[in-house]
Amino acid sequence: MRTRADRCPGVWRPWPAEDGLLVRLRLVGGRITRTELAALVAVAEEYGDGRVHLTGRANLQLRGLPGRDGAVAPEAVAALQATGLLPVPTHELVRNIMVDPRAEVLWPVADELDRLLCADERLADLPGRFLFVLDLPDRECDLGLVALDATTAQLRVGGGWGEVVPLADGAAEIVALANAFLDRRTTEWHVAELPEPLAEPRTPDPRMPDPLPPIEPGDRHVAAPDGIDRALLGRLPDGGLVVTPWRGVLVP
Structure with a gap:
């Protein structure tokens, strides 16, 4: 039995870290455009620690945001909303959809x-x-x-x-x-x-593929273990990008 609600952070439910408030933005399958990413880097520079951090679920985090009483400052929230990465505020915490980039x-x-x-x-x-x-x-x-x-x-x-x-x-x-x-x-x-199975358990289908290895860093998979700042953003081309579960950005 869980004794508390989860505290997975979002824009309207930030996590109070030592360096300020931390928020997470969910990406469906990690997909984002360079324009959206550049807008988020600008928000991080103005209000946070200057970097957009990548998570193991292929989502994005901003750290060091200002606020009080457990809420991000309204001007920072407005800047985050203006990036277009919060299309459905009511469901921002549950849009956790990972997809193999390949x-x-x-x-x-x-x-x-x-x-x-x-x-x-x-x-x-x-x-x-x-x-x-x-x-x-x-x-x-x-x-x-x-x-x-x-x-x-x-x-x-x-x-x-x-x-x-x-x-x-x-x-x-x-x-x-x-x-x-x-x-x-x-x-x-x-x-x-859950105490009982949610559905009748089945065996894996014989056609089940073997898991693929992680995508290694390279020209098309730009590693970003410390996050994305203005300098790293400059290495990424215009168009669609994919944040990967291996803390990198894939150029399709």
Whole structure:
């Protein structure tokens, strides 16, 4: 039994660190444009420690932000909103959708999952630590799937496997399971903590691919273990970028 609510940080629920307030911005599958990233670096320079930090869930954090009484200063919040990276404030804490950057077939599934998640008012009550993962079968998650081929996927449910479903139905199936989790939870943060399985456990499909290794640093994968500042931003081209779970930025 959990004895407290999760404190996973967001813009409207910052974490009080020693150097100021810390906020996290969720990216669906890590995708961001250089224009959006540049705007966020500018916010970090004006209000924070000058860097945009990367997380192991392929999200972004800003540190050292001003505020009082546990809230970020209104002018800093307005600057963060102006970046366009907070499209649905009510669901900012639960848009935790990781995607293997190499699995382009899953981008439409990720977008549909995000749309369905944010369209369901009830799902804003998911814990901030709740994690959706598409591909990356070696990563722990609450709910997700792994593509078996271009049209089929197997669901992931807690620490196990679920049904094999059409890939086009994957997002809807995951959202249905997320609602079932809310039906059953009391204080649990994760599917695996429920006293009974959320779905009938299945064995991995024979077509299950082996996990791919992490993407190594290189010309297309710019490592950023210490975050992104103005100098590192200058190395990134215009257009779409992908923040990876390995604390780097991939140039597609």
